[in-house]
Each structure stands twice: as structure tokens, then as C-alpha cells.
Amino acid sequence: MRVLSGIQPSGGLHVGNFFGAMRQQLGLQAEHDCFYFIADYHALTSNPAPGEIAKRTVGVAMDYIALGLDTEKTVFWRQSDVPEVTELAWLLSCVTPLGLLQRCVNYKDKVAQGLSPNHGLFAYPVLQAADILMYKSDLVPVGADQKQHIEVTRDIAIRFNNNYGEILTIPREQIIESAAIVPGLDGQKMSKSYGNTIEIFEPEDSIKKKIMRIVTDSTPVEEPKDPDKCNVFALLKLVASADELSEWENKYRSGGMGYGEAKKRLAELMIDYFKPFREKRAHLESNPDSVKEILADGAKRARAVAAETLAQARKAVGLGG
Numbered sequence: 001m002r003v004l005s006g007i008q009p010s011g012g013l014h015v016g017n018f019f020g021a022m023r024q025q026l027g028l029q030a031e032h033d034c035f036y037f038i039a040d041y042h043a044l045t046s047n048p049a050p051g052e053i054a055k056r057t058v059g060v061a062m063d064y065i066a067l068g069l070d071t072e073k074t075v076f077w078r079q080s081d082v083p084e085v086t087e088l089a090w091l092l093s094c095v096t097p098l099g100l101l102q103r104c105v106n107y108k109d110k111v112a113q114g115l116s117p118n119h120g121l122f123a124y125p126v127l128q129a130a131d132i133l134m135y136k137s138d139l140v141p142v143g144a145d146q147k148q149h150i151e152v153t154r155d156i157a158i159r160f161n162n163n164y165g166e167i168l169t170i171p172r173e174q175i176i177e178s179a180a181i182v183p184g185l186d187g188q189k190m191s192k193s194y195g196n197t198i199e200i201f202e203p204e205d206s207i208k209k210k211i212m213r214i215v216t217d218s219t220p221v222e223e224p225k226d227p228d229k230c231n232v233f234a235l236l237k238l239v240a241s242a243d244e245l246s247e248w249e250n251k252y253r254s255g256g257m258g259y260g261e262a263k264k265r266l267a268e269l270m271i272d273y274f275k276p277f278r279e280k281r282a283h284l285e286s287n288p289d290s291v292k293e294i295l296a297d298g299a300k301r302a303r304a305v306a307a308e309t310l311a312q313a314r315k316a317v318g319l320g321g
Helices: 015-030 040-046 050-066 084-093 098-102 105-112 124-134 144-164 204-212 231-239 242-254 259-285 288-317
Strands: 002-007 033-038 075-078 139-142 172-175
Touching (some): 002 015, 002 124, 015 033, 015 139, 033 050, 033 288, 050 075, 050 259, 050 288, 075 288, 084 124, 084 144, 098 124, 098 144, 105 124, 105 144, 124 144, 124 288, 144 172, 144 288, 231 242, 231 259, 242 259, 259 288
Parallel strands (some): 002 033, 002 139, 033 075, 139 172
């Protein structure tokens, strides 16, 4: 089964990225034909500084490889290195009803967060559909909050096929249930948009300081505490062993423990958990050209599939003679 996933180069990967979706995505490599890309075209919707896109793209590539992406088995590339996807997006846009895009909540959410309401942001779901359909993807792992994008992709693909024949593979989503339960420093879902992240590869001192700033309630040290309502405990669940987690739960419920104690241990565990990945990334940083070669090779493999799909779509709509 072919699996497709993409991530924008919007900065360093954070703990929420990894435990919310990335770990599960990487796990799919063992059993599936995975196509993973860095969505630099999509990143343009927020008008980043031109010099930042290339820098962030290589950085995210290093993050993925360091965290376990198998670049021999998995096709891994930079979106803009396969320009065929923009032509397919145009073909798809010509069968996409305006009302379908107007109903997409992501556009409204982004504008509410302060992004300029440009056409790229509005038409984002069509390019995302092209990303998925270009590679004849069977499965797209997403968080529950991204389900609508796959529904839109399915709708567009069905409309295209109804008009021109069975050209496009109709994908289905795989909901990653844990994608929405990794809290940030303020208790909201960990997200760059909220500025509440703990980056996996930021300096250890910075990680410690951030963890000590995690928002907790004002329950006195001597009083029992509810671990199920604590942001620190929610993060401990991700990195502590079952035995240690049980001990912490008992401490919470028994009282006599301050949140600072739990935060200090969380910082230790978080740093230890990602230490092997940090060492691998440091090696990649010393040889960035190898990462660029990996992306170039992935683009070559991706374009071979893209060219076939685009040729079929062009012929179906009557282009090319």
C-alpha cells in the first residue's frame, strides 16, 4: 500500500510533531511503500523570507533522517523539485467547485490567526489534493483536525474521474488518534502557531528552561494533584517507562510533591529520549551536501511516478494532442 505524507518547512520539528504524528508515520515504513515530502510550495502561503525556505527545508530533512526516516526504502523529496504537481493542481482546480473550498475550515482558521487571505492559502486544498493524487496514494496518515483535507481530496478525485475516466486513485485517511493530545507549554496543543513548542533539536539548556515554564495549576505542594489534568504528567507519559509513570501517578495523588520536581525529571527524560537522534543530526549537520543529495535522489524517484500520472491526466482532459 502506498502511503503519502508531507510537512511544511516552518521551523525545527518539535515534540508534538514527533509524538503526535511523525513516530507513527515513520513506523509505516516497515510495511508500506512510503512517499514523504517537504512541502515548500505550501510554505509560500505565509510569505516567509525567501532565504528562509531553503534553509528550513534542509533543516527539516535533517530532522526526519535523524529521527529514523529510511531514505533507501522511503521516497523523500522537496515538493518544488517535482514541478509537475503544480500542473496537476491546475487540472484539478478546473473541476473543483468554489463552494468546496469556501467550506474548508483551515482557511478560516489561518486567516483568524493573522495570515494574509491570499489565493494560495484559499486554494491550498487543491495543491494538497495534487500532492496526494499525483503519487497514486492509497493511505494518508493525518490527525483528526486534518480529516477534512482528505475528504476534499477524495471529492476532487471523484469529480475528475467522473468527468474523464478512472485516472486517479481515491485515497483514504488513517487518523492518528494521538495527534491532538501533546500539550504545549501553555496547555494548548503543541504548535508553532501558538509559540508553545519544545523543539527536539534545540539546545539542552533551552529545553530545560522551557519545561520549567510549563503551565500548571496552583495546587499547594502538600495537596493531592490530579495527573489527568496536568500538562507535565501528559508529557511524562510520552517519555517515562510504565513503572516510573506509575510512581509519578502515586506521587501526584498522594500529595507532598511540587510540580517543579516533576518538571525537572521530565527535562531529564526528554533529553535522554532524544539523545541518539540528536547525535545523528549533529553528524548530518557536518555534511549537509549528503542531505541535499538524498533530496535530489528522492525527487528523481518521485518525478518518475509524477510524470506517469500527469501524462494520463493531460491525455484525459485533452491536452498534448
